Amino acid sequence: MAPLVIVVVVTLVLLGAGAAGVRVLRPWPVPVRGGLAAMFTATGVAHFTGMREELVNMVPAGLPAPGFLVALTGVLELAGAAGLVWQRTAPWAAGCLGALLVVMFPANVTAALDGRWTAFEDQLVPRTAMQVVFLTATLAVVFHHWLARPGRVRAGRRGTGESPA
Numbered sequence: 001m002a003p004l005v006i007v008v009v010v011t012l013v014l015l016g017a018g019a020a021g022v023r024v025l026r027p028w029p030v031p032v033r034g035g036l037a038a039m040f041t042a043t044g045v046a047h048f049t050g051m052r053e054e055l056v057n058m059v060p061a062g063l064p065a066p067g068f069l070v071a072l073t074g075v076l077e078l079a080g081a082a083g084l085v086w087q088r089t090a091p092w093a094a095g096c097l098g099a100l101l102v103v104m105f106p107a108n109v110t111a112a113l114d115g116r117w118t119a120f121e122d123q124l125v126p127r128t129a130m131q132v133v134f135l136t137a138t139l140a141v142v143f144h145h146w147l148a149r150p151g152r153v154r155a156g157r158r159g160t161g162e163s164p165a
Contacts, residue, residue, distance in 0.1 A: 011035030047074025
């Protein structure tokens with residue numbers, strides 16, 4: 001539940017700062033990127049600290065070297081979080097982190113179904129719902145960047161010779 005709280009709270013704080021006049025935070029993708037970066041930083045650090053053993057135990061049994069896989073995904077999460085804060089790399093980082101969420105989902109299923117954890121947020125439906133929120137946020141960043149690309153012709157302006165506003 002902590003990752004969901006982090007992404008929501010940080011995004012809302014940054015949206016509020018944008019509404020209060022911090023111009024760089026006004027376009028909504030910037031606060032979303034900030035929330036995702038904070039969340040992936042926290043989860044990436046967890047791969048090397050207090051939750052490491054729990055994360056190693058979540059790796060599905062058929063995969064080799066669970067400790068290495070946890071370290072690798074932690075590094076990828078931290079690299080992705082860093083990539084989210086720079087506008088040039090943000091869409092790539094968001095896309096890669098979205099793919100990482102999909103690839104790591106079987107570990108969430110394993111953890112939810114093996115009965116080790118009994119907290120509500122560790123059950124399959126809440127864990128899946130949280131993953132959907134995270135994946136939606138990463139995809140929103142990617143699609144916003146794609147739609148806002150310079151030179152991209154928007155619907156309604158095709159054939160008019162006008163450049164997008």
